[in-house]
Amino acid sequence: MTPNEQSRQTKELCGLAPVIPVIVIKDAAKAEGLATALVSGGLPVLEITLRTPAALDAIRAMAKVAGGHVGAGTVLTADDAKRAQDAGATFAVSPGLTDTLITACSDIGLPLLPGAVTASEVMAAMDAGYDMLKFFPAEAAGGAPVLKSLAGPLPQVTFCPTGGVSTANARDYLSLPNVICVGGSWVAGDADVEAGNWSEIEAKAREAAGLARA
Incomplete structure (x- = not known):
């Protein structure tokens, strides 16, 4: 699969909902219930970060949920990519x-x-064949104003900003022509996940799914 084909597929996934929940899960036993709540709330694309020992088992459980598209985040190496795919990502x-x-x-x-922040990083990704990118860490890197500036010289590239995105600023990003969706952790907070508060998470997902894109 070429980078161009990869970007076409990730762009389609990013277009399914305005928010991709970024999930750090500590207990794989919570994974299926969490995924069901998020998908039921209108957020079918889920990113499970490979930052905990439970991540791969969580991906396996979430991959069983009908209507969901489960991906692995914090993929840094070839081994990460293979293990994630084998788990169902x-x-x-x-x-x-x-x-x-x-x-x-x-x-x-x-x-x-893949992630990129600077114009040089974006251009390098374009040279490699990628035109759908993650903008990370979004807020720390300058937020929506930086993405707006990148749209001028690099209008052919689209982004999913992640990192510091919340209900307070999500619309600032989604109003930009080069942003397809945002990634955020607020929909599935640690306290709600640990408590198995699926109804609250589904309600937050429904609210996030209603955020307007440009």
Whole structure:
């Protein structure tokens, strides 16, 4: 799978809902209930970060939920990509982009949403064949004003900003022509997940799904 094909698929996924929940899960036993609540609330695309020992088991459980598209975040190496795919992930998200990761995801046919912040990083990703990118860490890197500025010289690239995105600023990003969706952790907060408060999470998902894009 070429980078161009990967970007086409990740762009389609990003277009399914205005928010992709970014999930750090500590207990895989909560995964299926969490995914069901999010998908039922209108957020079918889920990013499970590979930051905990439970992440791969969580991906396996979430992949069983009808209507969901489960991906792995914080994919840094070829091994990360392979283990994520074997667990059932249908796409990968990375904070950056390396030649090793490009080759690995291309070889195994795993769509990759790579991260970029600066104009040079975006141009390097474009040279590699990617035009759907993660903008991370969004707020720390300057937020919506920076993305708006990048749209001028690089209008052919679209983004999913992640990192510091919340209900307070999500619309600022979604109003930009080069933003398809945002990634955020507010929909599935630690307290609600630990308590198994699926009705509250579904309500937050429904609210997030109603956020307007440009």
